[in-house]
Amino acid sequence: MLLTRASPTFLPSTSAASPSPQAPPAPIFGRSHRRGVVQLVSSCSPVAGQRSGSAARRSVMAAAGAVPAAKLEDADALIDSVETFIFDCDGVIWKGDKLIDGVPETLDMLRSKGKRLVFVTNNSTKSRKQYGKKFETLGLNVNEEEIFASSFAAAAYLQSIDFPKDKKVYVIGEDGILKELELAGFQYLGGPSDGDKKIELKPGFYMEHDKDVGAVVVGFDRYFNYYKVQYGTLCIRENPGCLFIATNRDAVTHLTDAQEWAGGGSMVGAILGSTKQEPLVVGKPSTFMMDYLAKKFGITTSQICMVGDRLDTDILFGQNGGCKTLLVLSGVTSVQMLQSPDNSIQPDFYTNQISDFLTLKAATV
Numbered sequence: 001m002l003l004t005r006a007s008p009t010f011l012p013s014t015s016a017a018s019p020s021p022q023a024p025p026a027p028i029f030g031r032s033h034r035r036g037v038v039q040l041v042s043s044c045s046p047v048a049g050q051r052s053g054s055a056a057r058r059s060v061m062a063a064a065g066a067v068p069a070a071k072l073e074d075a076d077a078l079i080d081s082v083e084t085f086i087f088d089c090d091g092v093i094w095k096g097d098k099l100i101d102g103v104p105e106t107l108d109m110l111r112s113k114g115k116r117l118v119f120v121t122n123n124s125t126k127s128r129k130q131y132g133k134k135f136e137t138l139g140l141n142v143n144e145e146e147i148f149a150s151s152f153a154a155a156a157y158l159q160s161i162d163f164p165k166d167k168k169v170y171v172i173g174e175d176g177i178l179k180e181l182e183l184a185g186f187q188y189l190g191g192p193s194d195g196d197k198k199i200e201l202k203p204g205f206y207m208e209h210d211k212d213v214g215a216v217v218v219g220f221d222r223y224f225n226y227y228k229v230q231y232g233t234l235c236i237r238e239n240p241g242c243l244f245i246a247t248n249r250d251a252v253t254h255l256t257d258a259q260e261w262a263g264g265g266s267m268v269g270a271i272l273g274s275t276k277q278e279p280l281v282v283g284k285p286s287t288f289m290m291d292y293l294a295k296k297f298g299i300t301t302s303q304i305c306m307v308g309d310r311l312d313t314d315i316l317f318g319q320n321g322g323c324k325t326l327l328v329l330s331g332v333t334s335v336q337m338l339q340s341p342d343n344s345i346q347p348d349f350y351t352n353q354i355s356d357f358l359t360l361k362a363a364t365v
């Protein structure tokens, strides 16, 4: 399917909001792209109710224009107010390979009420099909069409700008990106097969690169190396109009439950460092996937509730898209982090985990 968008919108993540020291070259094909500015404060409707916290916190919130999040008390009111729920996966549906308590029953209840469910992840290591298998393994009945990973977003973005089929994509990342590019009919090189390549410097050594590469896609890559940095850099710096696309810029990821690990942002940062060019981000918090979903399902974003465990990706993604937002505390964000004076990203609501939907009812009058 060819996605056509007259003016694709993508927003750099919070940390990418500063202008590039060097303007990117114009694309060599099709429609040009434009960049927006991330909205750093909540654009959601004010919520009434419990307002706890220190005066300092309130003053920071006021200065940032954000209304402190309300603890979710009446789940039915929230459920009835939207037609679609978008769920982040890690920290919301599962943690690593373990399902979070009460998730199957909660999803069943939402489906029984006729709600559309969509699952969005910034993890680009798997394709939609591979994620479908993970859901199945965990005993969840989720259709491939309901899953949107940033690997898919990279391919969908290239389709949206009519990226020429005779051009190639150089991939710094894992198998998921290759599979999605292949499904979309794009030519690619790189990926895991460049994982064991080494640079042996000898006098006069010159690295050749493919002049037909028109885009470099960078995602999380456990086999990242200097060969890939140099190859991607040559393509972006020397091929006229070559795009630099990031699946996400997450600072950390959770490869094991023992500690935080350097995320996709570290690979993107290396290419940014050598090219001095800001990437086009297609994963959260960029609105590209939100716009895609709204168009695909024909829904207005005010009828969506974004549910996630991260403020700077999930909640910002929902707010950038004009959705209602719910933070769950079952992942990386604690209530202390949410209420810290240093945090200006406030969801509409927060709660412990999504199974609270089953128990939080309005108080009987």
Ligand SMILES: [Mg+2]
Pocket (backbone or CB within 6 Å): 088, 089, 090, 091, 092, 308, 309, 310, 331
């Ligand atoms: Mg998460």
